[in-house]
Amino acid sequence: MIVGFLNQKGGVGKTTLSVNVAASLARRGGRVLLIDADPQGSSLDWAAAREAAPLLSVAGLPRPTLHKEIGQIGYGYDHVVIDGPPRVTDLARSAVMAADVVLIPTQPSPYDIWASDEVVKLIGEAIVFKEDLKYAFVINRKISNTSIGRDVREALAAYPDVPVFESSLTQRVIFAEAAARGLSVHEVDGAVRAVSEIEALTDELLEFAKLKEPA
Numbered sequence: 001m002i003v004g005f006l007n008q009k010g011g012v013g014k015t016t017l018s019v020n021v022a023a024s025l026a027r028r029g030g031r032v033l034l035i036d037a038d039p040q041g042s043s044l045d046w047a048a049a050r051e052a053a054p055l056l057s058v059a060g061l062p063r064p065t066l067h068k069e070i071g072q073i074g075y076g077y078d079h080v081v082i083d084g085p086p087r088v089t090d091l092a093r094s095a096v097m098a099a100d101v102v103l104i105p106t107q108p109s110p111y112d113i114w115a116s117d118e119v120v121k122l123i124g125e126a127i128v129f130k131e132d133l134k135y136a137f138v139i140n141r142k143i144s145n146t147s148i149g150r151d152v153r154e155a156l157a158a159y160p161d162v163p164v165f166e167s168s169l170t171q172r173v174i175f176a177e178a179a180a181r182g183l184s185v186h187e188v189d190g191a192v193r194a195v196s197e198i199e200a201l202t203d204e205l206l207e208f209a210k211l212k213e214p215a
Helices: 014-027 042-049 066-073 090-098 110-127 147-158 173-180 192-209
Strands: 002-005 032-036 057-060 079-083 101-106 134-139
Touching (some): 014 032, 014 042, 032 042, 032 066, 042 057, 066 079, 066 090, 090 110, 101 110, 110 147, 134 147, 134 192
Parallel strands (some): 002 079, 002 101, 032 057, 032 079, 101 134
16 A cells, blocks of 8 residues: 655644554554655654664655656555655655555644645546545544534535545644654553554554555
């Protein structure tokens, strides 16, 4: 499976989701490659901060030829996770074309939902060439017990053709604390709820993609 996390708005948690979902897949026994397709290199920074043994392979590939190179670069891996670039560019188009599944992280904010419009249009263009492409919204950094947190699904109904994952991530400091040390939340004490959210998201992703975990 090749999954890309993409949204033109920065700060929606693409890297947080990419790193932790990649870690979840690796912990399940899969051989995982995390591709940093963001020129800012946040996933590479995460890998560089890590002192523990690597959980997975991380490579920087912020090039608009990603979709042409993914077959060779991803050869031998069970899963490839693409941490996509901000803004809709040729690089973003290439990441979409490289993926089997595109997940669009969005925070429960009107600005984030409006910003998703360009990515949705980009996916629509890609489907002309890649009919089997799957895509969905993932709600990230939800604040519990707030009206905007509850109403975000209703706001996303403005995109009736784009599914919304049932699983979501809550705003938690533990995600930033883990990232600063180059760790996934699975490796941090006291992150039970964060781990539960990541595992639920990974389960839903695998079901959505209709792909089985490696034996």
